[in-house]
Amino acid sequence: MMTMKKTILPLLMALLMLSACDQSKREAQALLDRAQELYANHKLEEAIQLIDSIGVLYPKAYEVRHAANRLGYDVTHSQLQRDVTFIDSVLTEKQAELDKMLPEYTYERDTAYQQTGRYLWPTQVIEKNTSRSYLRAQVEENGQMSLTSIYVSARPIHHTAVKVTAPDGTYVQTPASPDSYETTNLGLTIEKADYGQEEDGGVAEFVAQHASQNLTMEFIGDRTQKVALTPADRKAIQEVLELASRLSLVRQLKENQEENHRKIEFVERKMAEFDNN
DSSP: OHHHHHHHHHHHHHHHHHHHHHHHHHHHHHHHHHHHHHHHTTOHHHHHHHHHHHHHHOTTOHHHHHHHHHHHHHHHHHHHHHHHHHHHHHHHHHHHHHHHHGGGSEEEOOTTTOSSOEEEOGGGOGGGOTTSOEEEEEEETTSOEEEEEEEEESSOOOOOEEEEEOTTSOEEEOOOOSEEEEEEETTEEEEEEEEOTTSSTTHHHHHHHTTTSOEEEEEESSSEEEEEEOHHHHHHHHHHHHHHHHHHHHHHHHHHHHHHHHHHHHHHHHHHHHHHO
């Protein structure tokens, strides 16, 4: 009798384990069937969530997990194709808007040492502003905007920063510029300080937001000198800031699209490898 119990007990345990495995496989297959249904109905995010859950909940349902992995590639591929189509439509629209704007700006590029050019508002082109103190805005083709403070005087102040103040007393100030330089011409010192997009202390945004107000600007160096920020200069900074936003958006959309195409190529290689194994 004892021998019989010893024989039956392992058999019962094996049957229970087999039954549990079969149950797990059926449950995993049910999830996979539901994921396939969601995929067929273009509910891609829900489908991928179910597919991911199969491996977590049923790690030993190997055949079902294998099929789920293959379906996962199909779903991911469809997601990427959908994103490409959407970005294409947005990019077409935003590129058309940008192309309509660009003729309003002046494009400058010295082909001798510049790989890309920059855009300025026409009132601020260098040739028209050789002997005055002002704040100039420019934007590179990739959407990177910068400001340049230009101070012209017979008495240099060696300025490295500027402060812009609104009529109500609110103001913003640039950090000290890491890129300032001076030249002389006909007894005048021409001081320039550049402030990159993340280095202007919020001056460009402040000017754009207060473009209708009378703003003053102080050049900060060995001493300070105050000038009015003219309506033309306020408008120039506002317009260049808007162009920078449009250029940056189009650049980002193009980069996203390139990344999606790289991901599609990767997924397609994985699908081919999977099918060949």
